[in-house]
Amino acid sequence: xxxxxxxxxxxxxxxxxxxxxxxxxxxxxxxxxxxxxxxxxxxxxxxxxxxxxxxxxxxxxxxxxxxxxxxxxxxxxxxxxxxxxxxxxxxxxxxxxxxxxxxxxxxxxxxxxx
Amino acid sequence: xxxxxxxxxxxxxxxxxxxxxxxxxxxxxxxxxxxxxxxxxxxxxxxxxxxxxxxxxxxxxxxxxxxxxxxxxxxxxxxxxxxxxxxxxxxxxxxxxxxxxxxxxxxxxxxxxx
Numbered sequence: 218x219x220x221x222x223x224x225x226x227x228x229x230x231x232x233x234x235x236x237x238x239x240x241x242x243x244x245x246x247x248x249x250x251x252x253x254x255x256x257x258x259x260x261x262x263x264x265x266x267x268x269x270x271x272x273x274x275x276x277x278x279x280x281x282x283x284x285x286x287x288x289x290x291x292x293x294x295x296x297x298x299x300x301x302x303x304x305x306x307x308x309x310x311x312x313x314x315x316x317x318x319x320x321x322x323x324x325x326x327x328x329x330x331x
Numbered sequence: 332x333x334x335x336x337x338x339x340x341x342x343x344x345x346x347x348x349x350x351x352x353x354x355x356x357x358x359x360x361x362x363x364x365x366x367x368x369x370x371x372x373x374x375x376x377x378x379x380x381x382x383x384x385x386x387x388x389x390x391x392x393x394x395x396x397x398x399x400x401x402x403x404x405x406x407x408x409x410x411x412x413x414x415x416x417x418x419x420x421x422x423x424x425x426x427x428x429x430x431x432x433x434x435x436x437x438x439x440x441x442x443x444x445x
Contacts, residue, residue: 249431260421260436261375263428310431318365318377318390319423319434 221305226326235292237325239305242286249310250281250288253321254301261304261321264290300329333358337422337437344444350395350409352440354422357403362424364405365434366397369419381405417444 222240229235241250251266265272265279267288272279278291292299304324335356344350356362366378377390379397387397394413398406405422420440425432 251433258419258439258441260423260439263433263435266429266431266433268430318367318380319375320377321375323374 221307221322223303223305223322223325225323226328228328228330229292229295231297231329231331232294235295235299235327235329237290237292237303237305237327238287239290240287241305241307244285244307245309247309248307250279250285251306251308252277252279252290253304253306253319254299254327255304255324256298256301261319264303266310295327295329297329297331300327302326333424333426333435335422335424335435335437337420337440339440340438341441342443344412344442346414346444347411350407350412350416350442352407352420352422352442354405354407354437355403356424359403359424359426361402362426363432364399365423365425366405366407367421367423367436369421371418375421379407412444414444417442 249266249268252264253261254264255261264276265274267279267281269281269285281288302324304321337354363382365380368376368378379387379389381387381399384399384402394416395407395409420442422437423434425434
C-alpha cells in the first residue's frame with residue numbers, strides 16, 4: 218500500500234467546515250483513497266472512499282486532486298462529536314478474500330472547539 | 332441491521348494468566364472477521380483474519396491465537412499473557428459498500444496486563 222502523510226493535529230471551530238488534507242504522491246493507478254476515524258476509546262469508523270472522482274455521503278465529502286497525489290476530507294458542519302483521529306489510507310479495494318487487513322498510521326487528531 | 336459485539340469492554344489480567352476475548356456479529360452470514368490490536372500511542376495492527384468456520388490466518392507471530400467455532404463468532408485467546416499483550420483489541424468484519432468490501436469495527440476490549 219502506498220504511504221500517506223497527514224498533519225498530526227488540527228483545530229476547527231464548531232459549525233465550520235473541517236478540511237483534512239492527505240498527501241499520497243506514490244499512489245498507484247488501482248489504489249483507492251479511504252478515510253476512517255477513531256473517536257477516543259472506540260473502534261475505528263469507516264467514513265468514505267474514492268478513486269478519482271469526488272465523493273459525498275451523509276458523513277463527509279472527499280475531494281481528490283486530478284493527479285491523485287493528494288486529497289481532502291471535508292466535514293461540512295463540524296460538531297463536538299467529530300473530535301477524533303482521522304486516518305487516510307490508500308490501498309487496493311478489498312475483494313473479500315479476507316487478507317486485506319487495514320494498516321493505520323498516526324492520522325490527524327482533529328479537535329473541534331466550541 | 333448488522334451489529335458487532337465484543338466483551339468484555341475492559342479487562343485487567345496478571346502476567347501469565349490466560350485470556351479469552353469474544354466477538355460476535357449479527358445480521359449477516361459467512362462474514363470475513365478480523366482481530367486487530369492497537370497498542371498505546373501506536374497504529375492499528377492486524378493479528379488474525381478468518382474467511383470461514385475453522386479457517387484462521389495469522390498475520391503476526393505472537394503469544395496469541397484465534398478460533399472461529401461458529402460462523403458469527405470469533406475468539407482471541409492466550410495461554411499465558413505477557414506485559415506486551417496490553418492494548419486495545421478490536422474485532423472487525425467486512426461489508427460490501429459501493430465498490431469494495433469495507434471493514435466495520437466493534438467497540439473494542441481494553442486489556443491491561445499487570
